[in-house]
Amino acid sequence: QVQLVESGGGLVQAGDSLRLSCVASGGTSSITAMGWFRQAPGKEREIVAAISWSGSMTYYSESVKGRFTIARDNAKNTVYLQMNSLKSEDTAVYSCAAGQMIILRRADTYDYWGQGTQVTVSS
Numbered sequence: 001q002v003q004l005v006e007s008g009g010g011l012v013q014a015g016d017s018l019r020l021s022c023v024a025s026g027g028t029s030s031i032t033a034m035g036w037f038r039q040a041p042g043k044e045r046e047i048v049a050a051i052s053w054s055g056s057m058t059y060y061s062e063s064v065k066g067r068f069t070i071a072r073d074n075a076k077n078t079v080y081l082q083m084n085s086l087k088s089e090d091t092a093v094y095s096c097a098a099g100q101m102i103i104l105r106r107a108d109t110y111d112y113w114g115q116g117t118q119v120t121v122s123s
Contacts, residue, residue: 002027002112004096009117014088016121020081022096022114033102034079035059035110036070038092038119048094049081050104059104063089088123 008020024031035050049070050059058070069082079096099111 002031002098004098004112004114006094006096006114006117009094009119011120011122012086014086014121014123016086017082017084018086018119020083020094020117020119022079024077024079024098028077030100031098032100033057033104034072034096034098035102035104036079036081036094036096037107038090038094040092045095045107047105047107050102051079052104057104083119086119086121088121090119091121092119093117094119
């Protein structure tokens with residue numbers, strides 16, 4: 001059973017940067033991809049970015065392209081989300097997800113989820 005623990009959220013001002021981390025443990029050899037999703041109050045969960053464990057494939061939502069970067073460190077079983085030029089509309093709970101048979105942009109194909117970390121961007 002894979003466990004995912006996110007960290008790095010917080011309260012920042014518009015234009016600032018944050019880096020989120022997600023550490024995976026337990027059965028990580030089965031993971032083929034990981035992703036970051038977010039959910040704002042009153043809105044549906046949406047994909048932010050995802051990456052294959054090899055790093056050969058990435059996916060970004062249109063709303064974050066050019067501002068956010070996803071990266072992974074296989075030796076540390078960790079995926080990062082570097083978020084630059086943050087906007088108030090980026091405010092949400094960000095959750096890390098992982099799985100085996102994944103379509104990167106589709107939340108329903110991920111098997112494991114973290115508890116989430118709050119990101120609040122004040123304007």
